[in-house]
Amino acid sequence: MSDPTLKAVSAARWRMAILLTTIMMVVYFGFILLVAFNKALLGTTFVGGLSVGMLLGVLVIVAAWVLTWVYVRWANTHYDASLRGLKS
Protein backbone atom coordinates (compact mmCIF):
# COMPACT_ATOMS: atom_id res chain seq x y z
CA MET A 1 0.00 0.00 0.00
CA SER A 2 2.64 2.49 1.02
CA ASP A 3 5.02 1.09 -1.57
CA PRO A 4 7.63 3.80 -2.26
CA THR A 5 8.39 2.48 -5.76
CA LEU A 6 4.71 2.52 -6.72
CA LYS A 7 4.53 6.09 -5.42
CA ALA A 8 7.48 7.10 -7.60
CA VAL A 9 6.09 5.40 -10.72
CA SER A 10 2.71 6.98 -10.11
CA ALA A 11 4.21 10.43 -9.60
CA ALA A 12 6.29 10.17 -12.79
CA ARG A 13 3.28 8.99 -14.79
CA TRP A 14 1.10 11.89 -13.61
CA ARG A 15 3.86 14.46 -14.10
CA MET A 16 4.10 13.36 -17.75
CA ALA A 17 0.32 13.34 -18.16
CA ILE A 18 -0.08 16.81 -16.69
CA LEU A 19 2.86 18.26 -18.62
CA LEU A 20 1.58 16.98 -21.98
CA THR A 21 -2.03 17.91 -21.21
CA THR A 22 -0.90 21.44 -20.32
CA ILE A 23 1.08 21.78 -23.57
CA MET A 24 -1.89 20.57 -25.64
CA MET A 25 -4.22 23.00 -23.86
CA VAL A 26 -1.84 25.95 -24.30
CA VAL A 27 -1.45 25.17 -28.02
CA TYR A 28 -5.16 24.66 -28.64
CA PHE A 29 -6.49 27.53 -26.51
CA GLY A 30 -3.74 29.77 -27.84
CA PHE A 31 -5.18 29.07 -31.27
CA ILE A 32 -8.77 29.59 -30.07
CA LEU A 33 -7.84 32.88 -28.37
CA LEU A 34 -6.29 34.12 -31.61
CA VAL A 35 -9.44 33.10 -33.46
CA ALA A 36 -11.51 34.97 -30.89
CA PHE A 37 -9.43 38.11 -30.45
CA ASN A 38 -7.10 38.57 -33.42
CA LYS A 39 -9.00 37.74 -36.57
CA ALA A 40 -6.96 40.22 -38.61
CA LEU A 41 -3.68 38.44 -37.87
CA LEU A 42 -5.12 35.03 -38.79
CA GLY A 43 -6.42 36.47 -42.05
CA THR A 44 -2.97 37.66 -43.16
CA THR A 45 -1.65 35.60 -46.06
CA PHE A 46 2.00 34.54 -46.47
CA VAL A 47 1.83 33.40 -50.05
CA GLY A 48 -1.25 33.02 -52.22
CA GLY A 49 -3.79 30.74 -50.55
CA LEU A 50 -1.97 30.27 -47.25
CA SER A 51 -3.26 32.38 -44.36
CA VAL A 52 -1.72 32.46 -40.89
CA GLY A 53 -4.96 30.95 -39.54
CA MET A 54 -4.89 27.95 -41.89
CA LEU A 55 -1.23 27.28 -41.16
CA LEU A 56 -1.74 27.49 -37.39
CA GLY A 57 -4.80 25.23 -37.69
CA VAL A 58 -2.74 22.55 -39.43
CA LEU A 59 0.00 23.00 -36.84
CA VAL A 60 -2.48 22.38 -33.99
CA ILE A 61 -3.36 19.03 -35.60
CA VAL A 62 0.34 18.25 -36.06
CA ALA A 63 0.98 19.22 -32.41
CA ALA A 64 -1.73 16.75 -31.30
CA TRP A 65 0.03 14.03 -33.33
CA VAL A 66 3.48 14.88 -31.99
CA LEU A 67 2.38 15.03 -28.32
CA THR A 68 0.55 11.71 -28.66
CA TRP A 69 3.67 10.18 -30.22
CA VAL A 70 5.88 11.61 -27.45
CA TYR A 71 3.64 10.06 -24.81
CA VAL A 72 3.56 6.64 -26.51
CA ARG A 73 7.36 6.68 -26.85
CA TRP A 74 7.83 7.68 -23.20
CA ALA A 75 5.31 5.12 -21.92
CA ASN A 76 6.67 2.28 -24.06
CA THR A 77 10.18 2.81 -22.75
CA HIS A 78 10.14 4.39 -19.26
CA TYR A 79 6.67 3.71 -17.88
CA ASP A 80 6.48 0.09 -19.04
CA ALA A 81 9.97 -0.60 -17.67
CA SER A 82 8.95 0.78 -14.25
CA LEU A 83 5.78 -1.33 -14.35
CA ARG A 84 7.84 -4.45 -15.04
CA GLY A 85 9.98 -3.49 -12.04
CA LEU A 86 6.89 -3.20 -9.84
CA LYS A 87 5.58 -6.61 -10.90
CA SER A 88 8.76 -8.48 -10.03
Add this chain to the structure above:
Amino acid sequence: MTSAIGEPNITAIAFFGLFIVLSLGITVWASRRTRTADHFYAAGRSVTAFQNGLALAGDYMSAASFLGIAGLVALSGFDGLIYSIGFLVGWPIVMFLIAEPLRNLGRYTFADVVATRLRQTPIRIAAAIGALAVIAFYLIAQMVGAGNLIRLLFGLPYEAAVVIVGVVMLAYVLFGGMIATTWVQIVKAVLLLAGATILAGLVLARFSFNPLALFEQASATYGPSVLAPGRQVTDPIDAISLGLALMLGTAGLPHILMRFYTVPDAKTARTSVGYATAFIGFFYLLTFILGFGAMVIVGRDAITKVDAGGNMAAPLLAAAVGGTPFLGFIAAVAFATILAVVAGLTLSGAATLSHDLWVNVFRGAHASEREQLVVARVATIVLAIVSIILGIAFKGQNVAYMVGLAFAIAASANFPALVLSIFWKRLTTAGAQASMIVGTLSTLVLIYLSPTIQIDILKHADAWFPLRNPGIITIPLAFIVAVGVSLLRPVPSEERRFLELERQLHLGLD
Protein backbone atom coordinates in the same frame (compact mmCIF):
# COMPACT_ATOMS: atom_id res chain seq x y z
CA MET B 1 -25.23 17.56 -61.94
CA THR B 2 -27.48 18.51 -59.04
CA SER B 3 -30.26 16.34 -60.46
CA ALA B 4 -28.23 13.28 -59.41
CA ILE B 5 -28.97 14.13 -55.76
CA GLY B 6 -32.26 12.91 -54.32
CA GLU B 7 -33.02 10.37 -57.03
CA PRO B 8 -32.69 6.66 -56.47
CA ASN B 9 -29.12 5.99 -57.52
CA ILE B 10 -28.28 2.46 -58.70
CA THR B 11 -24.64 2.60 -57.60
CA ALA B 12 -25.59 3.99 -54.21
CA ILE B 13 -28.14 1.25 -53.65
CA ALA B 14 -25.72 -1.43 -54.90
CA PHE B 15 -22.86 -0.25 -52.65
CA PHE B 16 -25.18 0.15 -49.70
CA GLY B 17 -26.70 -3.29 -50.32
CA LEU B 18 -23.16 -4.71 -50.37
CA PHE B 19 -22.35 -3.00 -47.04
CA ILE B 20 -25.55 -4.36 -45.46
CA VAL B 21 -24.84 -7.91 -46.68
CA LEU B 22 -21.24 -7.72 -45.46
CA SER B 23 -22.15 -6.22 -42.08
CA LEU B 24 -24.98 -8.70 -41.48
CA GLY B 25 -22.58 -11.51 -42.43
CA ILE B 26 -20.19 -10.15 -39.76
CA THR B 27 -23.12 -10.09 -37.33
CA VAL B 28 -23.98 -13.74 -37.95
CA TRP B 29 -20.31 -14.67 -37.44
CA ALA B 30 -20.11 -12.52 -34.30
CA SER B 31 -23.35 -13.89 -32.84
CA ARG B 32 -21.78 -17.37 -32.64
CA ARG B 33 -18.96 -15.88 -30.59
CA THR B 34 -21.16 -13.87 -28.23
CA ARG B 35 -21.77 -16.16 -25.27
CA THR B 36 -20.90 -14.09 -22.18
CA ALA B 37 -21.29 -10.54 -20.96
CA ASP B 38 -17.55 -10.05 -21.66
CA HIS B 39 -18.24 -10.88 -25.31
CA PHE B 40 -21.36 -8.76 -25.54
CA TYR B 41 -19.95 -5.59 -23.95
CA ALA B 42 -16.21 -5.95 -24.58
CA ALA B 43 -15.73 -8.28 -27.58
CA GLY B 44 -14.03 -10.80 -25.28
CA ARG B 45 -11.20 -8.23 -24.78
CA SER B 46 -9.58 -9.65 -27.91
CA VAL B 47 -9.43 -6.59 -30.19
CA THR B 48 -5.91 -5.57 -31.31
CA ALA B 49 -4.49 -2.05 -31.00
CA PHE B 50 -4.70 -1.39 -34.75
CA GLN B 51 -8.25 -2.74 -34.94
CA ASN B 52 -9.37 -0.70 -31.94
CA GLY B 53 -7.68 2.40 -33.38
CA LEU B 54 -9.80 2.02 -36.51
CA ALA B 55 -12.93 1.20 -34.48
CA LEU B 56 -12.41 4.29 -32.26
CA ALA B 57 -12.06 6.38 -35.40
CA GLY B 58 -15.20 4.70 -36.79
CA ASP B 59 -17.18 5.47 -33.64
CA TYR B 60 -15.98 9.07 -33.62
CA MET B 61 -16.13 10.16 -37.28
CA SER B 62 -19.87 10.58 -37.63
CA ALA B 63 -21.77 11.68 -40.70
CA ALA B 64 -21.96 15.03 -38.92
CA SER B 65 -18.19 15.40 -39.22
CA PHE B 66 -18.01 14.14 -42.79
CA LEU B 67 -21.00 15.92 -44.32
CA GLY B 68 -21.52 18.65 -41.71
CA ILE B 69 -17.96 19.96 -41.53
CA ALA B 70 -17.41 19.70 -45.29
CA GLY B 71 -20.60 21.75 -45.70
CA LEU B 72 -19.61 24.25 -43.04
CA VAL B 73 -16.18 24.79 -44.65
CA ALA B 74 -17.77 25.08 -48.10
CA LEU B 75 -20.16 27.78 -46.88
CA SER B 76 -18.06 29.66 -44.33
CA GLY B 77 -14.45 28.67 -45.06
CA PHE B 78 -12.03 28.86 -42.13
CA ASP B 79 -14.80 28.86 -39.48
CA GLY B 80 -15.66 25.27 -40.32
CA LEU B 81 -12.07 24.24 -39.66
CA ILE B 82 -12.41 25.33 -36.01
CA TYR B 83 -14.65 22.27 -35.60
CA SER B 84 -12.20 19.98 -37.43
CA ILE B 85 -9.44 21.00 -35.04
CA GLY B 86 -11.62 20.98 -31.91
CA PHE B 87 -12.82 17.45 -32.62
CA LEU B 88 -9.23 16.17 -32.79
CA VAL B 89 -7.58 17.82 -29.76
CA GLY B 90 -9.64 15.79 -27.29
CA TRP B 91 -7.76 12.64 -28.31
CA PRO B 92 -4.41 13.48 -26.74
CA ILE B 93 -6.34 14.25 -23.51
CA VAL B 94 -7.99 10.81 -23.70
CA MET B 95 -4.51 9.35 -24.12
CA PHE B 96 -2.75 11.23 -21.30
CA LEU B 97 -5.46 11.13 -18.64
CA ILE B 98 -8.07 8.46 -19.31
CA ALA B 99 -7.36 5.45 -21.56
CA GLU B 100 -4.98 3.31 -19.48
CA PRO B 101 -6.45 3.89 -15.98
CA LEU B 102 -9.92 3.28 -17.44
CA ARG B 103 -8.82 -0.08 -18.87
CA ASN B 104 -7.15 -1.09 -15.61
CA LEU B 105 -9.92 -0.05 -13.21
CA GLY B 106 -13.16 -0.82 -15.05
CA ARG B 107 -15.00 -3.64 -16.78
CA TYR B 108 -17.65 -2.33 -19.20
CA THR B 109 -18.58 1.32 -18.57
CA PHE B 110 -16.86 4.49 -17.35
CA ALA B 111 -19.10 4.38 -14.27
CA ASP B 112 -17.14 1.25 -13.24
CA VAL B 113 -14.10 3.47 -12.73
CA VAL B 114 -15.88 6.22 -10.78
CA ALA B 115 -17.69 3.63 -8.64
CA THR B 116 -14.69 1.41 -8.03
CA ARG B 117 -13.74 2.89 -4.64
CA LEU B 118 -16.97 4.80 -3.92
CA ARG B 119 -20.48 3.65 -3.04
CA GLN B 120 -22.02 1.81 -5.98
CA THR B 121 -25.68 2.82 -5.98
CA PRO B 122 -25.46 6.64 -5.88
CA ILE B 123 -22.53 6.74 -8.31
CA ARG B 124 -24.09 4.36 -10.83
CA ILE B 125 -27.39 6.26 -10.84
CA ALA B 126 -25.73 9.68 -11.24
CA ALA B 127 -23.37 8.37 -13.96
CA ALA B 128 -26.28 6.76 -15.79
CA ILE B 129 -28.12 10.10 -15.90
CA GLY B 130 -25.12 11.80 -17.53
CA ALA B 131 -24.38 8.90 -19.88
CA LEU B 132 -27.98 8.48 -21.01
CA ALA B 133 -28.38 12.23 -21.58
CA VAL B 134 -25.29 12.25 -23.82
CA ILE B 135 -26.44 9.15 -25.69
CA ALA B 136 -30.01 10.43 -26.14
CA PHE B 137 -28.99 13.78 -27.68
CA TYR B 138 -26.29 12.17 -29.82
CA LEU B 139 -28.78 9.52 -31.02
CA ILE B 140 -31.47 12.07 -31.88
CA ALA B 141 -28.96 14.09 -33.91
CA GLN B 142 -27.81 10.97 -35.77
CA MET B 143 -31.33 9.63 -36.42
CA VAL B 144 -32.70 12.95 -37.69
CA GLY B 145 -29.56 13.39 -39.77
CA ALA B 146 -30.02 9.88 -41.14
CA GLY B 147 -33.62 10.53 -42.15
CA ASN B 148 -32.77 13.78 -43.92
CA LEU B 149 -29.61 12.55 -45.62
CA ILE B 150 -31.08 9.32 -46.85
CA ARG B 151 -34.08 11.17 -48.23
CA LEU B 152 -31.72 13.52 -50.08
CA LEU B 153 -29.24 10.85 -51.18
CA PHE B 154 -31.48 7.91 -52.03
CA GLY B 155 -34.92 9.49 -52.45
CA LEU B 156 -36.36 7.32 -49.66
CA PRO B 157 -39.11 8.72 -47.38
CA TYR B 158 -37.79 10.13 -44.06
CA GLU B 159 -39.66 7.66 -41.84
CA ALA B 160 -38.56 4.66 -43.90
CA ALA B 161 -34.93 5.79 -43.58
CA VAL B 162 -35.19 6.14 -39.79
CA VAL B 163 -36.80 2.71 -39.46
CA ILE B 164 -34.16 1.06 -41.69
CA VAL B 165 -31.33 2.57 -39.63
CA GLY B 166 -33.03 1.51 -36.38
CA VAL B 167 -33.72 -2.06 -37.47
CA VAL B 168 -30.31 -2.78 -39.06
CA MET B 169 -28.50 -1.26 -36.07
CA LEU B 170 -30.67 -3.38 -33.76
CA ALA B 171 -29.61 -6.52 -35.66
CA TYR B 172 -25.89 -5.67 -35.23
CA VAL B 173 -26.07 -4.95 -31.52
CA LEU B 174 -28.70 -7.50 -30.47
CA PHE B 175 -27.08 -10.53 -32.10
CA GLY B 176 -23.46 -9.54 -32.51
CA GLY B 177 -22.89 -7.28 -29.48
CA MET B 178 -19.52 -5.57 -29.29
CA ILE B 179 -17.82 -8.05 -31.66
CA ALA B 180 -20.17 -7.16 -34.52
CA THR B 181 -20.22 -3.46 -33.58
CA THR B 182 -16.41 -3.34 -33.57
CA TRP B 183 -16.11 -4.93 -37.01
CA VAL B 184 -18.87 -2.74 -38.44
CA GLN B 185 -16.90 0.27 -37.12
CA ILE B 186 -13.69 -1.03 -38.69
CA VAL B 187 -15.30 -1.62 -42.11
CA LYS B 188 -16.99 1.78 -41.93
CA ALA B 189 -13.77 3.56 -40.88
CA VAL B 190 -11.83 2.01 -43.78
CA LEU B 191 -14.62 2.93 -46.25
CA LEU B 192 -14.88 6.48 -44.91
CA LEU B 193 -11.11 7.07 -44.89
CA ALA B 194 -10.79 5.57 -48.38
CA GLY B 195 -13.78 7.50 -49.75
CA ALA B 196 -12.59 10.81 -48.30
CA THR B 197 -9.01 10.21 -49.50
CA ILE B 198 -10.11 9.38 -53.06
CA LEU B 199 -12.44 12.38 -53.10
CA ALA B 200 -9.69 14.70 -51.85
CA GLY B 201 -7.30 13.16 -54.42
CA LEU B 202 -9.75 13.82 -57.27
CA VAL B 203 -10.14 17.43 -56.08
CA LEU B 204 -6.40 18.02 -55.77
CA ALA B 205 -5.79 16.47 -59.20
CA ARG B 206 -7.50 19.56 -60.61
CA PHE B 207 -5.02 21.82 -58.81
CA SER B 208 -1.83 19.91 -59.76
CA PHE B 209 -1.88 18.38 -56.24
CA ASN B 210 -1.18 21.72 -54.62
CA PRO B 211 -3.67 22.50 -51.82
CA LEU B 212 -2.53 26.15 -51.80
CA ALA B 213 -3.72 26.55 -55.40
CA LEU B 214 -7.14 25.32 -54.26
CA PHE B 215 -7.25 27.76 -51.32
CA GLU B 216 -6.05 30.59 -53.58
CA GLN B 217 -8.84 29.85 -56.05
CA ALA B 218 -11.38 29.90 -53.16
CA SER B 219 -10.00 33.23 -51.98
CA ALA B 220 -10.08 34.65 -55.52
CA THR B 221 -13.72 33.60 -56.06
CA TYR B 222 -15.27 34.31 -52.65
CA GLY B 223 -12.88 36.87 -51.20
CA PRO B 224 -9.88 36.48 -48.87
CA SER B 225 -12.23 36.36 -45.86
CA VAL B 226 -12.80 32.62 -46.49
CA LEU B 227 -9.27 31.99 -45.18
CA ALA B 228 -9.85 33.94 -41.94
CA PRO B 229 -12.18 33.65 -38.92
CA GLY B 230 -15.54 35.18 -39.76
CA ARG B 231 -19.10 35.51 -38.65
CA GLN B 232 -19.38 32.09 -36.97
CA VAL B 233 -17.16 33.34 -34.15
CA THR B 234 -18.74 36.66 -33.24
CA ASP B 235 -18.45 36.16 -29.49
CA PRO B 236 -14.93 35.34 -28.21
CA ILE B 237 -16.20 33.79 -24.95
CA ASP B 238 -18.51 31.52 -26.92
CA ALA B 239 -15.60 30.38 -29.10
CA ILE B 240 -13.54 29.44 -26.02
CA SER B 241 -16.55 27.75 -24.45
CA LEU B 242 -17.14 25.66 -27.57
CA GLY B 243 -13.45 24.76 -27.68
CA LEU B 244 -13.55 23.53 -24.08
CA ALA B 245 -16.60 21.35 -24.69
CA LEU B 246 -15.18 19.82 -27.88
CA MET B 247 -11.84 19.03 -26.25
CA LEU B 248 -13.02 17.67 -22.90
CA GLY B 249 -16.29 16.20 -24.20
CA THR B 250 -14.37 13.67 -26.30
CA ALA B 251 -12.92 12.28 -23.04
CA GLY B 252 -16.43 11.87 -21.61
CA LEU B 253 -18.31 10.15 -24.45
CA PRO B 254 -19.63 6.81 -23.12
CA HIS B 255 -19.44 4.96 -26.46
CA ILE B 256 -15.81 6.01 -26.96
CA LEU B 257 -14.73 5.18 -23.39
CA MET B 258 -16.40 1.76 -23.66
CA ARG B 259 -14.08 0.81 -26.53
CA PHE B 260 -11.05 0.70 -24.20
CA TYR B 261 -12.47 -2.41 -22.55
CA THR B 262 -12.36 -4.35 -25.83
CA VAL B 263 -8.56 -4.63 -25.81
CA PRO B 264 -6.57 -7.11 -23.69
CA ASP B 265 -4.61 -4.62 -21.56
CA ALA B 266 -3.72 -0.98 -20.87
CA LYS B 267 -0.69 -0.97 -23.17
CA THR B 268 -2.91 -2.03 -26.09
CA ALA B 269 -5.40 0.67 -25.11
CA ARG B 270 -2.54 3.20 -25.24
CA THR B 271 -1.36 2.09 -28.67
CA SER B 272 -4.93 2.08 -30.00
CA VAL B 273 -5.40 5.76 -29.07
CA GLY B 274 -2.20 6.49 -31.00
CA TYR B 275 -3.66 4.89 -34.14
CA ALA B 276 -7.04 6.58 -33.58
CA THR B 277 -5.42 10.02 -33.24
CA ALA B 278 -3.46 9.47 -36.46
CA PHE B 279 -6.53 8.34 -38.45
CA ILE B 280 -8.85 11.02 -37.06
CA GLY B 281 -6.30 13.81 -37.57
CA PHE B 282 -5.73 12.67 -41.16
CA PHE B 283 -9.49 12.61 -41.75
CA TYR B 284 -9.98 16.13 -40.38
CA LEU B 285 -7.10 17.41 -42.52
CA LEU B 286 -8.98 15.98 -45.52
CA THR B 287 -12.05 18.02 -44.54
CA PHE B 288 -9.98 21.15 -45.36
CA ILE B 289 -9.63 19.88 -48.94
CA LEU B 290 -13.20 18.58 -49.24
CA GLY B 291 -14.76 21.79 -47.89
CA PHE B 292 -12.75 24.19 -50.04
CA GLY B 293 -13.05 21.78 -52.97
CA ALA B 294 -16.85 21.91 -52.76
CA MET B 295 -16.74 25.69 -52.39
CA VAL B 296 -14.68 26.10 -55.58
CA ILE B 297 -15.77 23.21 -57.79
CA VAL B 298 -19.48 22.93 -56.90
CA GLY B 299 -20.06 26.53 -55.81
CA ARG B 300 -21.93 27.89 -52.81
CA ASP B 301 -25.18 28.60 -54.65
CA ALA B 302 -25.43 25.07 -56.00
CA ILE B 303 -24.77 23.67 -52.48
CA THR B 304 -27.37 25.77 -50.66
CA LYS B 305 -29.94 25.13 -53.41
CA VAL B 306 -29.95 21.41 -52.51
CA ASP B 307 -29.70 21.84 -48.73
CA ALA B 308 -29.59 25.21 -46.98
CA GLY B 309 -27.39 23.80 -44.20
CA GLY B 310 -24.71 22.74 -46.69
CA ASN B 311 -24.87 19.05 -45.73
CA MET B 312 -24.82 17.95 -49.35
CA ALA B 313 -21.49 19.65 -50.15
CA ALA B 314 -19.43 16.45 -50.05
CA PRO B 315 -21.88 14.31 -52.09
CA LEU B 316 -22.25 17.13 -54.66
CA LEU B 317 -18.47 17.34 -54.85
CA ALA B 318 -18.28 13.59 -55.41
CA ALA B 319 -20.78 13.88 -58.29
CA ALA B 320 -18.80 16.79 -59.77
CA VAL B 321 -15.37 15.15 -59.75
CA GLY B 322 -16.28 11.45 -60.00
CA GLY B 323 -19.67 11.29 -61.68
CA THR B 324 -22.81 9.48 -60.57
CA PRO B 325 -21.13 6.15 -59.70
CA PHE B 326 -18.73 7.88 -57.28
CA LEU B 327 -21.65 9.86 -55.82
CA GLY B 328 -23.30 6.49 -55.22
CA PHE B 329 -20.22 5.23 -53.40
CA ILE B 330 -19.97 8.34 -51.19
CA ALA B 331 -23.71 8.22 -50.44
CA ALA B 332 -23.40 4.59 -49.36
CA VAL B 333 -20.39 5.47 -47.19
CA ALA B 334 -22.41 8.25 -45.50
CA PHE B 335 -25.25 5.82 -44.79
CA ALA B 336 -22.83 3.20 -43.43
CA THR B 337 -21.25 5.90 -41.25
CA ILE B 338 -24.56 6.77 -39.61
CA LEU B 339 -25.44 3.10 -39.06
CA ALA B 340 -22.13 2.36 -37.36
CA VAL B 341 -22.22 5.39 -35.04
CA VAL B 342 -25.81 4.64 -34.04
CA ALA B 343 -24.85 1.02 -33.26
CA GLY B 344 -21.97 2.14 -31.03
CA LEU B 345 -24.21 4.60 -29.16
CA THR B 346 -26.94 2.01 -28.64
CA LEU B 347 -24.49 -0.56 -27.29
CA SER B 348 -23.12 1.93 -24.75
CA GLY B 349 -26.67 2.89 -23.77
CA ALA B 350 -27.52 -0.79 -23.29
CA ALA B 351 -24.41 -1.22 -21.10
CA THR B 352 -25.51 1.72 -18.93
CA LEU B 353 -29.06 0.42 -18.52
CA SER B 354 -28.20 -3.22 -17.93
CA HIS B 355 -24.70 -3.24 -16.37
CA ASP B 356 -24.84 0.02 -14.36
CA LEU B 357 -28.51 0.18 -13.42
CA TRP B 358 -29.95 -3.34 -13.53
CA VAL B 359 -27.01 -5.48 -12.45
CA ASN B 360 -25.19 -3.11 -10.08
CA VAL B 361 -28.07 -1.09 -8.62
CA PHE B 362 -31.16 -3.31 -8.64
CA ARG B 363 -29.46 -6.68 -8.31
CA GLY B 364 -26.57 -5.61 -6.07
CA ALA B 365 -23.97 -6.99 -8.55
CA HIS B 366 -25.43 -10.51 -8.21
CA ALA B 367 -26.61 -11.52 -11.66
CA SER B 368 -25.79 -14.68 -13.58
CA GLU B 369 -24.03 -14.53 -16.95
CA ARG B 370 -27.30 -15.56 -18.60
CA GLU B 371 -29.32 -12.87 -16.84
CA GLN B 372 -26.77 -10.18 -17.78
CA LEU B 373 -27.00 -11.13 -21.46
CA VAL B 374 -30.81 -11.23 -21.45
CA VAL B 375 -31.08 -7.83 -19.75
CA ALA B 376 -28.49 -6.30 -22.10
CA ARG B 377 -30.47 -7.52 -25.10
CA VAL B 378 -33.80 -6.30 -23.72
CA ALA B 379 -32.16 -2.89 -23.12
CA THR B 380 -30.88 -2.91 -26.72
CA ILE B 381 -34.38 -3.53 -28.09
CA VAL B 382 -35.86 -0.78 -25.87
CA LEU B 383 -33.17 1.69 -27.02
CA ALA B 384 -33.69 0.82 -30.69
CA ILE B 385 -37.44 1.41 -30.41
CA VAL B 386 -36.92 4.66 -28.47
CA SER B 387 -34.39 5.93 -31.02
CA ILE B 388 -36.76 5.19 -33.93
CA ILE B 389 -39.60 7.01 -32.11
CA LEU B 390 -37.34 9.98 -31.28
CA GLY B 391 -36.03 10.08 -34.85
CA ILE B 392 -39.58 10.35 -36.20
CA ALA B 393 -40.75 12.72 -33.42
CA PHE B 394 -37.96 15.20 -34.18
CA LYS B 395 -38.61 15.19 -37.96
CA GLY B 396 -38.14 18.63 -39.43
CA GLN B 397 -36.63 20.00 -36.20
CA ASN B 398 -33.32 21.79 -36.14
CA VAL B 399 -31.16 19.30 -34.25
CA ALA B 400 -27.73 20.54 -35.32
CA TYR B 401 -27.14 21.89 -31.81
CA MET B 402 -27.69 18.47 -30.24
CA VAL B 403 -24.23 17.07 -31.03
CA GLY B 404 -22.75 20.16 -29.38
CA LEU B 405 -25.12 19.62 -26.45
CA ALA B 406 -24.01 15.97 -26.17
CA PHE B 407 -20.35 17.08 -26.06
CA ALA B 408 -21.17 19.79 -23.49
CA ILE B 409 -22.89 17.26 -21.18
CA ALA B 410 -20.08 14.73 -21.67
CA ALA B 411 -17.52 17.41 -20.76
CA SER B 412 -19.46 18.71 -17.74
CA ALA B 413 -21.16 15.60 -16.31
CA ASN B 414 -18.82 12.71 -17.14
CA PHE B 415 -15.32 14.12 -17.59
CA PRO B 416 -14.80 15.94 -14.22
CA ALA B 417 -16.02 13.01 -12.07
CA LEU B 418 -14.07 10.50 -14.15
CA VAL B 419 -10.79 12.40 -14.12
CA LEU B 420 -11.03 13.25 -10.40
CA SER B 421 -11.82 9.63 -9.51
CA ILE B 422 -8.57 8.63 -11.24
CA PHE B 423 -6.35 11.47 -9.98
CA TRP B 424 -7.66 12.76 -6.67
CA LYS B 425 -7.68 10.58 -3.58
CA ARG B 426 -10.00 12.84 -1.57
CA LEU B 427 -12.92 12.54 -3.98
CA THR B 428 -15.95 11.21 -2.10
CA THR B 429 -19.17 9.54 -3.19
CA ALA B 430 -21.18 12.67 -2.44
CA GLY B 431 -18.68 14.83 -4.34
CA ALA B 432 -18.72 12.68 -7.47
CA GLN B 433 -22.48 12.27 -7.35
CA ALA B 434 -23.13 16.01 -6.95
CA SER B 435 -20.65 16.82 -9.73
CA MET B 436 -22.30 14.50 -12.25
CA ILE B 437 -25.82 15.67 -11.44
CA VAL B 438 -24.93 19.38 -11.37
CA GLY B 439 -22.92 18.96 -14.59
CA THR B 440 -25.85 17.40 -16.42
CA LEU B 441 -28.57 19.70 -15.10
CA SER B 442 -26.63 22.97 -15.43
CA THR B 443 -25.79 22.13 -19.06
CA LEU B 444 -29.41 21.28 -19.90
CA VAL B 445 -30.75 24.42 -18.19
CA LEU B 446 -28.19 26.78 -19.77
CA ILE B 447 -28.75 25.31 -23.25
CA TYR B 448 -32.49 25.76 -22.76
CA LEU B 449 -31.94 29.41 -21.79
CA SER B 450 -29.39 30.02 -24.59
CA PRO B 451 -30.02 31.88 -27.84
CA THR B 452 -29.98 28.52 -29.69
CA ILE B 453 -33.26 27.43 -28.07
CA GLN B 454 -34.81 30.77 -27.04
CA ILE B 455 -34.18 32.76 -30.25
CA ASP B 456 -33.55 30.22 -33.06
CA ILE B 457 -36.10 27.59 -32.06
CA LEU B 458 -38.70 29.24 -29.80
CA LYS B 459 -38.44 32.55 -31.74
CA HIS B 460 -38.29 34.71 -28.60
CA ALA B 461 -36.79 38.17 -28.93
CA ASP B 462 -33.87 37.52 -26.60
CA ALA B 463 -32.32 34.87 -24.40
CA TRP B 464 -31.67 34.92 -20.66
CA PHE B 465 -28.23 33.31 -21.03
CA PRO B 466 -25.97 34.98 -23.63
CA LEU B 467 -23.77 32.01 -24.68
CA ARG B 468 -24.64 29.26 -27.14
CA ASN B 469 -22.05 26.96 -25.56
CA PRO B 470 -22.33 26.62 -21.77
CA GLY B 471 -19.07 24.67 -21.25
CA ILE B 472 -17.07 27.59 -19.88
CA ILE B 473 -19.53 27.80 -16.96
CA THR B 474 -20.62 24.19 -16.50
CA ILE B 475 -17.23 22.41 -16.71
CA PRO B 476 -15.56 24.51 -13.96
CA LEU B 477 -18.81 24.33 -11.98
CA ALA B 478 -18.76 20.51 -12.05
CA PHE B 479 -15.12 20.50 -10.87
CA ILE B 480 -15.81 23.02 -8.09
CA VAL B 481 -18.86 21.07 -6.87
CA ALA B 482 -16.88 17.80 -6.81
CA VAL B 483 -13.95 19.33 -4.90
CA GLY B 484 -16.09 21.47 -2.59
CA VAL B 485 -18.48 18.70 -1.53
CA SER B 486 -15.59 16.23 -1.06
CA LEU B 487 -13.57 18.63 1.12
CA LEU B 488 -16.60 19.67 3.16
CA ARG B 489 -17.31 16.11 4.28
CA PRO B 490 -14.19 13.96 3.93
CA VAL B 491 -14.60 10.18 3.96
CA PRO B 492 -11.32 8.60 5.19
CA SER B 493 -12.36 5.05 4.19
CA GLU B 494 -12.81 6.12 0.57
CA GLU B 495 -9.43 7.83 0.61
CA ARG B 496 -7.81 4.62 1.91
CA ARG B 497 -9.47 2.65 -0.91
CA PHE B 498 -7.78 5.00 -3.39
CA LEU B 499 -4.37 3.99 -2.06
CA GLU B 500 -5.34 0.32 -2.24
CA LEU B 501 -6.37 0.72 -5.87
CA GLU B 502 -3.27 2.65 -6.94
CA ARG B 503 -1.46 -0.54 -7.88
CA GLN B 504 -4.40 -1.75 -9.97
CA LEU B 505 -4.60 1.66 -11.66
CA HIS B 506 -1.11 1.17 -13.11
CA LEU B 507 -0.82 -2.60 -13.38
CA GLY B 508 -4.40 -3.76 -13.87
CA LEU B 509 -5.66 -6.97 -12.31
CA ASP B 510 -2.61 -9.16 -12.66
